[in-house]
Amino acid sequence: MSTNQLKEALDTLKESGVRITPQRHAILEYLINAMSHPTADEIYKALEGKFPNMSVATVYNNLRVFREVGLVKELTYGDSSSRFDFVTNDHYHAICEDCGKIVDFAYPGLNEVEQFASHVSGFNVSHHRLEIYGVCPDCAAKKSH
Numbered sequence: 001m002s003t004n005q006l007k008e009a010l011d012t013l014k015e016s017g018v019r020i021t022p023q024r025h026a027i028l029e030y031l032i033n034a035m036s037h038p039t040a041d042e043i044y045k046a047l048e049g050k051f052p053n054m055s056v057a058t059v060y061n062n063l064r065v066f067r068e069v070g071l072v073k074e075l076t077y078g079d080s081s082s083r084f085d086f087v088t089n090d091h092y093h094a095i096c097e098d099c100g101k102i103v104d105f106a107y108p109g110l111n112e113v114e115q116f117a118s119h120v121s122g123f124n125v126s127h128h129r130l131e132i133y134g135v136c137p138d139c140a141a142k143k144s145h
């Protein structure tokens with residue numbers, strides 16, 4: 001699955017006129033395989049062995065390019081550590097309050113909520129964000145020991 005996603009992502013970059021550098025290729029590949037909503041810092045640490053001249057700022061700039069062409073979503077949580085999500089389809093997030101892990105889950109049908117919100121508020125709705133908070137199975141297991 002990931003090779004197809006990578007190919008499609010690279011095609012999107014080409015169509016948008018974005019140059020595909022080895023670093024951009026590696027960052028995309030990491031995002032697709034990680035499934036962990038990494039921070040720019042985590043991506044940097046994972047790839048610094050491969051690209052010794054790359055800085056966190058470079059990673060961040062590349063992520064911004066990906067965001068502009070719609071390949072990644074930036075999830076901000078009010079602090080400096082934005083997390084980056086490779087955009088596949090509409091999905092929601094369950095977030096662990098103990099370790100901060102973010103897990104994807106798919107759930108259909110919330111477009112109705114957007115329509116309703118638009119109807120009652122008069123807003124031109126662009127998107128919505130739903131997050132479920134709790135304790136992940138790993139943390140729950142640690143606690144019970």
Ligand SMILES: [Zn+2]
Pocket residue numbers: 096097098099100101135136137138139140
């Ligand atoms: Zn946890």
Ligand SMILES: [Zn+2]
Pocket residue numbers: 037085091092093103104
């Ligand atoms: Zn996600």
